Amino acid sequence: MSRHIQLTEQGRLKHFLSIEGLSRELLTEILDTAESFSGMAGHQIKKVPLLRGKTIINLFFENSTRTRTTFELAATRLSADVLNMNIATSATSKGESLLDTIRNLEAMHVDMFVVRHALSGAAHFIAQHTAPHISVINAGDGQHAHPTQAMLDMFTIRQHKKQFAGLKVAIVGDILHSRVARSQILALNSLGVDQVRVIAPKTLLPAHVKDMGVIDLHDMAEGLADVDVIIMLRLQKERMNSAFLPSESEYFRCFGLNEAKLKYAKSDVIVMHPGPINRGVEIASSVADGPHSVILQQVSNGIAVRMAIMSMTMQSHGVSA
Amino acid sequence: MSRILIRNGRIIDPASRLDAIGCLAIADERILSVLSEPAGFNPDTVIDAAGQIVCPGFVDLSARLREPGHSHKGNILSETRAAASAGVTSLCLPPDTKPVIDMPSVVEYIKDKAEKAGYPQIYSIGALTHRLGGGELSAMFGLKQSGCIAVSNASEPLANMLILRRAMEYAGSHNLLLMYRANDASLSGDGCAHEGAVASRYGLPGIPEAAESIALAQCLELAELTGCRVHISQISCKQSVIKIQQAKKYGLNISADVAIHQLHLTENDIKPFDSSYHVIPPLRSDTDRKYLLAGLANGTLDAVSSDHQPHDLDAKLGAFPETEPGVSALETLLPLMLALSDQKIIGLSHAIATLTRNPARILGLDCGILSPGSPADICIFDPNASWEINERNWRSAGRNTPYWGQTLRGRVSHTIQAGKIIYSLPECS
Structure with a gap:
């Protein structure tokens, strides 16, 4: 079941939660797509309009400047609007549950959550409970996956x-x-x-x-x-x-x-x-x-690879990479 | 005065090695006759049990009712009603209520609530230590006098081996059964899953089998030292089965049970991060399950408990490690037990014994047997009736079961406790 929670019925990426269950072909496609983005870093204008009008929330329940920054740069270069939320220091410490946080943010019409959390399985949980039009990318959950x-x-x-x-x-x-x-x-x-x-x-x-x-x-x-x-x-x-x-x-x-x-x-x-x-x-x-x-x-490649994964998961929303 | 006649049922009573079709007469709170209808018996209720099995009511060694203290998860009324619908006529309530069952007033409160509910008999298990803190003995004598059937520290750790030794000596002095859930807290740590292939892969903090078997070995040593009657609750792994088998062979006065879900599920059944599979002790490996089944078949494990732990929705909503462990299990107890008999793992009569006479004997109760003069605690069920686990059929306030939405076979039609029909399937009444 949830082994395939990250794939659409056509076998395309809907969420990106774990490597488990992803075929060699799909992984290779991610690498190929990343390669097409990696040349862009040398351009004068480093942006493509693939995710223009899309809203991405970096939802970090655990602090990480580096990972968050590369996700932010990747999203920006795809022309998405990005909002950073450090929940480690806000809502959940006030007793708000993970689900309440998600529901509240959902109501703001976002298209993608990039999630980091200290517990294994948190990204799966969010993907299972979030609105169907939202893609979830796992930016590290506990000891499970990155x-x-x-x-x-x-x-x-x-x-x-x-x-x-x-x-x-x-x-x-x-x-x-x-x-x-x-x-x-x-x-x-x-x-x-x-x-x-x-x-x-x-x-x-x-x-x-x-x-x-x-x-x-x-x-x-x-x-x-x-x-x-x-x-x-x-x-x-x-x-x-x-x-x-x-x-x-x-x-x-x-x-x-x-x-x-x-x-x-x-x-x-x-x-x-x-x-x-x-x-x-x-x-x-x-x-x-x-x-x-x-x-x-590795650090510079991180941006191209995250651009590839973000644009591929958004294809399930009709965006073509 | 209530007189009930059950006709045409297949009466299975493991305690008297009975398996025959016939009638059973009940007068007031006791069984009047088995297989023969007494001359001039004038019942006010007749139950036709054709095609059904008539057996003693089930005795559950561990069922959380969530009252007092956690009534958002369930209460004495909701959970004992669920128990009645599952054929359970007696159940033991572990002491980790809030307040803890460490004072007679709490026992009285529970008794009072249970009487008002009017469903199965509730036997409170008293706390072994003050507030289950693990450091100071509870007032066990007072607890026993107020009606506690045993003492245990539930899932809470004891400060050290000396406390366990003294607790055994003291409980033994008052002829109280000590129930022990074997777990070395330092080895299990913040674990939430069996330390095996699945936890390794999914990065879930693991609980090694040794956390249970080491604590069990220590407990057995102290049981020998003190001579205390000890019951080992809800074991989960191979080494525990081996150690209990050895101890029994050696002549130690101990008994043991296993939770029904451990006989069916392993770590491999856990759907990734599905919190309905989060139980403590955790679902173990295939090998462990095989040993548990063999241990049940050869009598090393005396009884099967539901280890019923109903939860509210929120308790199970979250990332797997932060969800609360436990399964709402009363209502699946019989179907899952029958499945083991269908799979030829144990005979039907033996399966019934593990739910009736065996736990009753562990607790020193005179129920769990169908002989004239015994308490009229009876379960009538259709072993072939299939039913779906859904909102309509489910009674527990907790819907936290991995079997939700599935169809299981074996359904209780009537439950009689102390001569009173406390449940009848709506279709049958």
């Missing part, structure tokens, strides 16, 4: 590696709490890479991570051997000095990416990170700023 981030990562990988077949990809760090990793794993497998490895201590891996179609490893030498892509995840400071991890220095020694560990990978490996990075915690500055790093390209 599908636009995953797609911009796929876009960046394709830019550098041309195709997914044959690639070995390692995702390193706090997989357990990472919605980004969950979406990346689904996307990489759907797009047909050769191997997805996750590298972390067991405290930071989901109990049944193997069922997600990955190889789980606890050692960087073994895990990075011969990989084409390394994705480093951000480690939240609150995991330190807790039951998850003893200390920053021990984590960096075991799982931090430095130049020595980078040598285990293929010579043309690319290093990615969804940001914001913790220098010296999960990644050394020399690697983050080094020749293999594509971290800043």
Whole structure:
């Protein structure tokens, strides 16, 4: 059922909530569409009128300046009207329920919600309960999914590696709490890479991570051997000095990416990170700023990919991309 | 004076190993005769039970009625009426009401409300600790005197093992049954789903099986140390079944039940983020379910409870982790139990025993049996009648069931409690 909640009867994108259930063809279409937008950044006029007259609300129940900004830029470049709402600091703290917030905003004739929420499933819930003409894009829900981030990562990988077949990809760090990793794993497998490895201590891996179609490893030498892509995840400071991890220095020694560990990978490996990075915690500055790093390209690709997803979901409203 | 004659029904009474077609006579609050009609018996009501099964009324070990304290979710009247329509004649009310059942006045209040409602017999379970806080023993003797049938800490954690030990010793001194829901709060944390493949994939905070089985192992050790009679409530996983089986083999005086939904659903049935599947303990893996079913079939698990937890709409509206756990389950109890018998997992008589004599024996009640002189608590149902779960047929104030809109087989036509017809299916009356 709700596996297909994000698709129309014709199999087109209505919402964008998760990578789950989306075919390789559809994911490829998103990447192709994003490519057509990515050239625009160099133009004098960076706007297209695809979503002119449409109203998009960035509904952030959890603070995130970077993700919100790229969504805002993407919407602006599609000529939509954008309203930012930081609910983390307003309505729900006054006891208003998630549903009431949605209903109130719906009444203002919006066309799309871009939602970030601290709980897994929040975007699904909103998509199920919102008016049928509204599209919902998941900008991160709890530990469940961050599908636009995953797609911009796929876009960046394709830019550098041309195709997914044959690639070995390692995702390193706090997989357990990472919605980004969950979406990346689904996307990489759907797009047909050769191997997805996750590298972390067991405290930071989901109990049944193997069922997600990955190889789980606890050692960087073994895990990075011969990989084409390394994705480093951000480690939240609150995991330190807790039951998850003893200390920053021990984590960096075991799982931090430095130049020595980078040598285990293929010579043309690319290093990615969804940001914001913790220098010296999960990644050394020399690697983050080094020749293999594509971290800043990920950020610029984020705009084109989000433009693609926004315009594709709005096609169900008769907008043609 | 009420005299009821039930004719032509298939009488199944697991306690007396009876399965035969015949009549059953009731005079006042007791059963007068089974299979034979006493000479000169002059009933004022005759029920024709042709094609139906006549069995003892169901005894539910755990049903939340939401009163006192949470009457926006349901109340004693609405939920006991639902229970009556489900064939339940006795039910146990866990102590996590508001105020908590830790004082005789609360027990009295519930008794009073129950009498006015006039549906199934409600047995209050007293709080094991003061306000269920987990740190201080409740006044158990007073609770017992006011009518509490057992003590438990509901789903609330105890401060430490010493409190559980002392609670067992004290409850044992007053010959009170201690009901225990095994959960190590530090291991279950803020989990809302089984720590398995589904929670891993959907990023839902997980509850490992060990959260239950470790707490259970500790409880069993203390039951042995103290000699307290312990009932393990609503287990969910393989290791718990194994541990209970071992403990029983070893001779420990314990019993256990499982909630009906755990016998039917697993993590794989959860539709993504559908809060009607949010229950605690969570829906586990296929392996766990297989062990629960085997445990039921081989007698390791004595009874099946509804674990009825009605909710208002708002409680289930939200992102999965923030919704409240629990299923409104009384009215699906019989059909789901019959389905297990249809699937040849357990025999029909055994299925009925897990809802009648077995829970009654755990509680030390003399009901759950159809023999002359026993309380006239009786359920009559049509095992082949299909009905749809919808607004028209549903009585509980809580509509939070994963079975909403589905058609189930097996429907109660009459419920008799203490010789009084407390429910008859509108079509039959």
